[in-house]
Amino acid sequence: xxxxxxxxxxxxxxxxxxxxxxxxxxxxxxxxxxxxxxxxxxxxxxxxxxxxxxxxxxxxxxxxxxxxxxxxxxxxxxxxxxxxxxxxxxxxxxxxxxxxxxxxxxxxxxxxxxxxxxxxxxxxxxxxxxxxxxxxxxxxxxxxxxxxxxxxxxxxxxxxxxxxxxxxxxxxxxxxxxxxxxxxxxxxxxxxxxxxxxxxxxxxxxxxxxxxxxxxxxxxxxxxxxxxxxxxxxxxxxxxxxxxxxxxxxxxxxxxxxxxxxxxxxxxxxxxxxxxxxxxxxxxxxxxxxxxxxxxxxxxxxxxxxxxxxxxxxxxxxxxxxxxxxxxxxxxxxxxxxxxxxxxxxxxxxxxxxxxxxxxxxxxxxxxxxxxxxxxxxxxxxxxxxxxxxxxxxxxxxxxxxxxxxxxxxxxxxxxxxxxxxxxxxxxxxxxxxx
Amino acid sequence: xxxxxxxxxxxxxxxxxxxxxxxxxxxxxxxxxxxxxxxxxxxxxxxxxxxxxxxxxxxxxxxxxxxxxxxxxxxxxxxxxxxxxxxxxxxxxxxxxxxxxxxxxxxxxxxxxxxxxxxxxxxxxxxxxxxxxxxxxxxxxxxxxxxxxxxxxxxxxxxxxxxxxxxxxxxxxxxxxxxxxxxxxxxxxxxxxxxxxxxxxxxxxxxxxxxxxxxxxxxxxxxxxxxxxxxxxxxxxxxxxxxxxxxxxxxxxxxxxxxxxxxxxxxxxxxxxxxxxxxxxxxxxxxxxxxxxxxxxxxxxxxxxxxxxxxxxxxxxxxxxxxxxxxxxxxxxxxxxxxxxxxxxxxxxxxxxxxxxxxxxxxxxxxxxxxxxxxxxxxxxxxxxxxxxxxxxxxxxxxxxxxxxxxxxxxxxxxxxxxxxxxxxxxxxxxxxxxxxxxxxxxxxxxxxxxxxxxxxxxxxxxxxxxxxxxxxxxxxxxxxxxxxxxxxxxxxxxxxxxxxxxxxxxxxxxx
Numbered sequence: 049x050x051x052x053x054x055x056x057x058x059x060x061x062x063x064x065x066x067x068x069x070x071x072x073x074x075x076x077x078x079x080x081x082x083x084x085x086x087x088x089x090x091x092x093x094x095x096x097x098x099x100x101x102x103x104x105x106x107x108x109x110x111x112x113x114x115x116x117x118x119x120x121x122x123x124x125x126x127x128x129x130x131x132x133x134x135x136x137x138x139x140x141x142x143x144x145x146x147x148x149x150x151x152x153x154x155x156x157x158x159x160x161x162x163x164x165x166x167x168x169x170x171x172x173x174x175x176x177x178x179x180x181x182x183x184x185x186x187x188x189x190x191x192x193x194x195x196x197x198x199x200x201x202x203x204x205x206x207x208x209x210x211x212x213x214x215x216x217x218x219x220x221x222x223x224x225x226x227x228x229x230x231x232x233x234x235x236x237x238x239x240x241x242x243x244x245x246x247x248x249x250x251x252x253x254x255x256x257x258x259x260x261x262x263x264x265x266x267x268x269x270x271x272x273x274x275x276x277x278x279x280x281x282x283x284x285x286x287x288x289x290x291x292x293x294x295x296x297x298x299x300x301x302x303x304x305x306x307x308x309x310x311x312x313x314x315x316x317x318x319x320x321x322x323x324x325x326x327x328x329x330x331x332x333x334x335x336x337x338x339x340x341x342x343x344x345x346x347x348x349x350x351x352x353x354x355x356x357x358x359x360x361x362x363x364x365x366x367x368x369x370x371x372x373x374x375x376x377x378x379x380x381x382x383x384x385x386x387x388x389x390x391x392x393x394x395x396x397x398x399x400x401x402x403x404x405x406x407x408x409x410x411x412x413x414x415x416x417x418x419x420x421x422x423x424x425x426x427x428x429x430x431x432x433x434x435x436x437x438x439x440x441x442x443x444x445x446x447x448x449x450x451x452x453x454x455x456x457x458x459x460x461x462x463x464x465x466x467x468x469x470x471x472x473x474x475x476x477x478x479x480x481x482x483x
Numbered sequence: 484x485x486x487x488x489x490x491x492x493x494x495x496x497x498x499x500x501x502x503x504x505x506x507x508x509x510x511x512x513x514x515x516x517x518x519x520x521x522x523x524x525x526x527x528x529x530x531x532x533x534x535x536x537x538x539x540x541x542x543x544x545x546x547x548x549x550x551x552x553x554x555x556x557x558x559x560x561x562x563x564x565x566x567x568x569x570x571x572x573x574x575x576x577x578x579x580x581x582x583x584x585x586x587x588x589x590x591x592x593x594x595x596x597x598x599x600x601x602x603x604x605x606x607x608x609x610x611x612x613x614x615x616x617x618x619x620x621x622x623x624x625x626x627x628x629x630x631x632x633x634x635x636x637x638x639x640x641x642x643x644x645x646x647x648x649x650x651x652x653x654x655x656x657x658x659x660x661x662x663x664x665x666x667x668x669x670x671x672x673x674x675x676x677x678x679x680x681x682x683x684x685x686x687x688x689x690x691x692x693x694x695x696x697x698x699x700x701x702x703x704x705x706x707x708x709x710x711x712x713x714x715x716x717x718x719x720x721x722x723x724x725x726x727x728x729x730x731x732x733x734x735x736x737x738x739x740x741x742x743x744x745x746x747x748x749x750x751x752x753x754x755x756x757x758x759x760x761x762x763x764x765x766x767x768x769x770x771x772x773x774x775x776x777x778x779x780x781x782x783x784x785x786x787x788x789x790x791x792x793x794x795x796x797x798x799x800x801x802x803x804x805x806x807x808x809x810x811x812x813x814x815x816x817x818x819x820x821x822x823x824x825x826x827x828x829x830x831x832x833x834x835x836x837x838x839x840x841x842x843x844x845x846x847x848x849x850x851x852x853x854x855x856x857x858x859x860x861x862x863x864x865x866x867x868x869x870x871x872x873x874x875x876x877x878x879x880x881x882x883x884x885x886x887x888x889x890x891x892x893x894x895x896x897x898x899x900x901x902x903x904x905x906x907x908x909x910x911x912x913x914x915x916x917x918x919x920x921x922x923x924x925x926x927x928x929x930x931x932x933x934x935x936x937x938x939x940x941x942x943x944x945x946x947x948x949x950x951x952x953x954x955x956x957x958x959x960x961x962x963x964x965x966x967x968x969x970x971x972x973x974x975x976x977x978x979x980x981x982x983x984x985x986x987x988x989x990x991x992x993x994x995x
Contacts, residue, residue, distance in 0.1 A: 392657070393658075395658065396653075398574050399530055
């Protein structure tokens, strides 16, 4: 297998003209939409096809997309659809590629998805920092309107759909679906308590579906080729292909489309070309910064699919793969990550608001040479008070790397503490303060 | 009905019951919480009310869960207790623990819950804490300490949902998040002090009460606010004869859990410098014995021309006035000035009628009059004018009519009326007597005496009973209880001595 064998999602990646409607159409674009709207596929048929394909949400949680669509109350008549392009998970840059190189694929997938759930208005919510993407996607949406793929009576089918490209203001938490909805509504970008779930009560208190870019971009293929063709890729439970965005000192970093179930060893050696000159593999964060890190020897014997990675003690997540070389200081790396979650916590739930700041302060103290062996227990203790206790998974997203770094690389933490112990005061009270 | 097992105890609840309420009922006490408030929307952010529901993968917050038939819930097992302890620790990570100088100490949710669920050694050093602004004045009544805040968002939701003024918000994020007022605004709505009540910690404190008294020194007596016709149920917090604050007492049929800022300040009148504390004879302070001779003459049978009641006096006081007037053969009666005590009402609680007992006058068939009419009646009356309560001579027409008349005034505050009277008898202010007010809904609301009267002032009903005795009533009522029996009988009222208990005194610590 080679990178070029899988082009379900990435056919136009890296090309200078792939974002144009004419190119997309010439290569079979909007065929799936015609199939749905002109050949008379019913909403149920579209939903069944997607459900049957086993497509799972590509944003990180991996929840089956077709099942999520099924949560919309059948009698609802005002339904909204959001494409989540608030791609902010450190290490993840796949949705950016999809929208940059091939926006029409996502737009077509969105129109079909909206039809399936009977939505009349769709938003593409683009991360604030992706300024240029907003223009690119807006141009593509304009083209789609002009070609009759959006607006009133699409392709003569009687189906109407409007699409709005919305630019976020740049907050990680707005990638959480209720945070995203709140921010579009004009509220502070922070998650809402569930229930109610957005599929029942979301934007303007109406049923709302929020899907990741890659999820909806997978839909045209499923409609064109059928669920069986999609399931031909991947494993029994992890169907289809998945984009991985690879960063770190490998020979060929970038975005790759792989069939799920591909052994990491093969992906690493053959696709990425192994480590760059002079670097040695130490560990991999496989699914974006929020998933537990795996040391080289563990990841090397793991396959890249939801189940295998779960068994290995981590998660497939968003597919944001961070390759960590031997030369990297794990304590420094966790400080960077803890700063991220400290900075991005919305501050709503107490365990996350206080816990992310507390973890960050402790790690910073360690790095500053003021750490004690008890601090490592304290880090575990703080993690215990955060995990699973909040509205959204941001607290868990901070806890998972923290715990796994401590678990897998504890000697590095201990060495740092020992190294700096001589210089540090023996008491945790700074000298002179007790008098 | 849903059968729910809570801590091993099987109970039935109506469908749609909030699990939080079900647990409170089963446990006999509420789950630990800061953000949940029964009169506000659910925020679900403090994360303290976590319980274990069998079959659910994680602990769940009871405030955002509803009972289901067959639910099995644990609120006291090790897993739940551990979570509560850890989350409480998170609440205290950046808390300044400045209890010694904090007004909330003694009724603080953090203190209470720490004593119940916390009890751990702190792992955080003072130097590690996030510092925020302290003692920030955010409105005429409220002062904010951002460090003490646990960001429960109750105040924000109150301003959005109850007053709909939306002055407050949570700004910034992470552990830099802080509550505050929107730029260029202040927390100046007329219900702002409710935010102080619902603040579970010492973040929002009352500027009026600040640094006045430790809360554990205070005694609480239920009362009824005399500030308007709504008759909000209140709690009078006092010590050694001094009222320090009024707090609302929940009565869902009158005021819910709220009251207005103006009502909270009415207690200041009780301790006003203008209080009448001793009988006055033609302006001179004298002993009670010294006014007997004049009273005997002024209030002799047949000598009273007109008796004037007041919408500020209690039902019993007006009743006794009426009885006394009849006993003395007074020619005429009036309920007082119809247009006195008018203000601006709103659709939350405040009534435009600022007197607490105008409906009580209706029960007694005491008609009120406008100033011109009342002045005319005074002018036409021959004999003593007996005035009860308020300050009717504040109306210039009335003052002019009273000139040259024999006037006896039973009241609480010096003013135009007291200045005109030959005899002034110092009565009890609303907090210094038991009584009944009839609110705008016609609800009879009784209240006990909270504090002692100043100096020589006497309970107004006793003053009137003494006059009844002096007027020759064979068996004048010896107690307020007897007064109420007579009143009940005379006006076909429900037994005023056993009015249903209304309202409830909320637990300390904003635990409502």
